[in-house]
């Protein structure tokens with residue numbers, strides 16, 4: 056894909072592309088000569104920054120205490136992954152006990168539904184956790200809902216809640232670790248409240264857990280004894296099929312092919328999924344012909360499977376674990392052990408039957424030679440030879456069965472695969488070879504959890520079977536928040552369930568997937584090891600991941616072509632592109648850590664978490680550099696979201712909290728003057744100024760180094776005005792005249808105001824207050840309902856839906872139009888504010904509303920928006936998207952059913968000029984786009 060940075064000549068809808076213009080280059084040049092340092096200490100920004108100036112000028116030197124509006128310090132929510140509430144945490148039992156169970160009574164995550172697959176080698180756990188619904192008693196929200204016609208009174212208040220499916224595995228030989236884990240997480244207790252998501256309880260009140268696999272029989276008594284739970288046994292084949300069907304239907308990019316080291320995701324069409332052959336490679340192998348949900352037949356199998364590899368491997372090498380054996384194979388040469396066609400044919404191919412000299416004629420066939428001592432065969436070679444033998448054999452039998460039943464697709468699952476590139480290549484090769492290229496092997500990213508997932512699905516009450524495609528949102532992280540230093544005394548206060556299981560590190564370490572050579576996908580998730588090992592088999596390393604279940608997310612109804620929609624403008628498949636972003640994100644990291652730590656008061660704990668976050672995020676980046684598709688198809692949106700997710704993982708709720716607060720205050724202080732200025736203009740000039748103002752104000756972006764440098768240039772209003780004055784039409788895509796005509800009319804054409812506009816807001820401070828609110832005000836003035844759409848969770852300095860009502864309330868103090876509309880939209884509860892003109896007239900019925908978008912990232916994937924936004928969008932006829940994240944990195948090419956105004960600047964990054972790219976700030980506008 057063409058790089059935006061290299062190819063700025065991208066247009067929308069065939070509109071002529073006009074010359075770009077630069078705004079800030081002189082400013083930056085000046086800054087390069089004379090640049091004061093911007094440093095942070097605690098939450099106070101030192102140095103002659105724009106913010107300090109504005110606060111001094113605009114707020115009469117008010118102290119930090121009095122700043123308005125408040126930000127969302129009251130958000131008691133964990134972001135998109137579990138947060139631990141350690142308050143009232145208590146050690147159960149004896150304090151001197153080595154690994155006591157810790158109860159977390161105030162843990163807000165509502166844990167429910169545990170299912171187990173207890174196999175011969177591994178125990179796989181799937182469990183669901185969700186946040187408790189909070190009462191929707193916010194009057195403001197109720198009014199918005201009524202306005203938007205949201206009938207479902209049970210829908211939760213923002214932010215988005217949903218829940219998570221967790222995937223964890225333990226070695227069966229360490230079943231006690233597994234039981235400790237369940238016990239300390241209280242996974243077996245389910246609950247007895249009205250939530251339909253809770254585990255079942257039997258008639259005598261005992262918890263009943265769904266379980267599959269042979270161990271469900273073998274260990275039933277142990278579970279009863281240790282946890283007091285009964286196992287409701289589900290058939291293994293039923294579970295495998297249910298799990299596979301669920302994954303194929305619900306997870307985008309679940310299935311992929313893997314040939315010669317290349318991984319390619321396959322989009323499975325739900326309507327054309329069946330029949331297929333499911334090959335589950337556990338200790339043994341099952342081959343199942345799947346014809347539909349619950350419709351299947353085990354058509355074949357083989358006793359030569361994962362257990363064979365591990366068992367024979369143990370006999371023939373000194374390996375202590377499966378993963379060690381697998382790792383060994385990566386350094387092996389099977390040619391020293393296998394008899395190849397070339398060995399028989401004197402180095403020649405056997406062309407007549409299509410066998411090359413390097414084809415294995417007989418696995419282990421060379422070991423019959425008496426010339427070599429058995430002890431001289433290298434374990435590495437033995438392991439590889441064994442791996443190839445078993446993989447080829449399984450691939451071949453699978454293909455023959457597919458052929459037997461005329462099946463087009465073969466999906467391979469089971470923990471034998473472990474995301475191991477060589478194993479997948481070998482299976483793929485066999486299928487390709489025997490089918491003469493007609494058939495292709497496909498693999499599943501959650502390969503090892505099919506059975507456990509199927510058992511999980513068998514709970515009747517949870518309704519997961521109703522899930523629509525793509526309602527499960529994958530997390531890139533998926534492990535546990537923090538692993539803390541284990542110190543006996545301090546531990547009592549700070550202990551988390553995680554510590555009970557991960558005791559090896561001496562500092563906080565982040566469980567991140569390591570780039571172990573030859574390993575790919577979820578099977579490769581590992582904890583960074585001080586031992587330097589890349590494949591480990593200890594229990595902590597086996598915990599593999601989380602899927603986010605967000606049942607309330609919906610496809611944005613104004614997408615012109617939802618099926619073809621691709622949010623990412625750049626998919627980072629181009630390695631130089633990935634390298635570029637790797638550098639950008641790495642360079643930004645120290646500053647982000649400083650801000651994150653400051654946002655948590657700069658405590659020692661936050662410093663440790665900041666440090667751990669930096670290491671975790673760097674490790675993720677390194678992993679992705681090595682294997683971009685490691686966590687699914689990678690786009691820039693995913694990469695930027697990963698950073699936010701990672702911050703939340705380390706319990707940084709809002710790194711930019713105080714910065715946002717200051718910028719809001721500073722911008723609100725200058726808003727009245729701006730409104731006066733705008734009102735003194737003619738309608739036409741004002742409209743143009745407002746559109747340009749949106750872009751000018753978007754320059755306050757803490758995610759961009761060039762923008763941050765600009766902050767030193769003057770006060771917020773000075774920079775805003777300077778930026779606005781530099782705007783010159785024609786813009787790169789310029790339909791302003793058509794927009795103006797619709798808004799103001801021309802000649803005998805009457806104005807045709809929009810019915811409802813969705814304004815996707817971006818940054819806090821100037822961006823929303825000086826850019827978007829004045830535009831909203833103008834639209835309201837024309838009788839257009841305005842819905843401000845903001846993030847559900849913090850991301851960089853983006854304003855959140857939680858913060859917006861207070862900002863609007865403050866702005867409304869200076870503006871009647873905003874006040875009336877905000878009251879009508881239910882944003883001003885109890886008409887609690889005093890307007891400058893003292894009027895309480897509520898005559899306007901054109902409402903101004905706030906709706907959360909359902910995400911916590913600088914970008915937006917419009918396939919997954921909140922139900923509130925989806926409802927609001929149905930009647931919208933104008934969409935305004937602003938910012939790099941929402942209008943450039945994502946949705947640059949998105950076509951909507953209704954009119955859309957895309958506003959974003961573009962940083963032109965000249966790469967390959969030394970390690971750090973030279974940044975120039977260029978401003979581009981992508982304004983009015985008529986799609987209809």
Ligand SMILES: CC(C)(COP(=O)(O)O)[C@@H](O)C(=O)NCCC(=O)O
Nearest residue numbers: 756758759760913938939940941962
């Ligand atoms: C993270 C961002 C997408 C946020 O931009 P926004 O959506 O707020 O306009 C942007 O700051 C960005 O792309 N930053 C990295 C590249 C740079 O330094 O310009």
Ligand SMILES: [Mn+2]
Nearest residue numbers: 817818853913
């Ligand atoms: Mn932003």
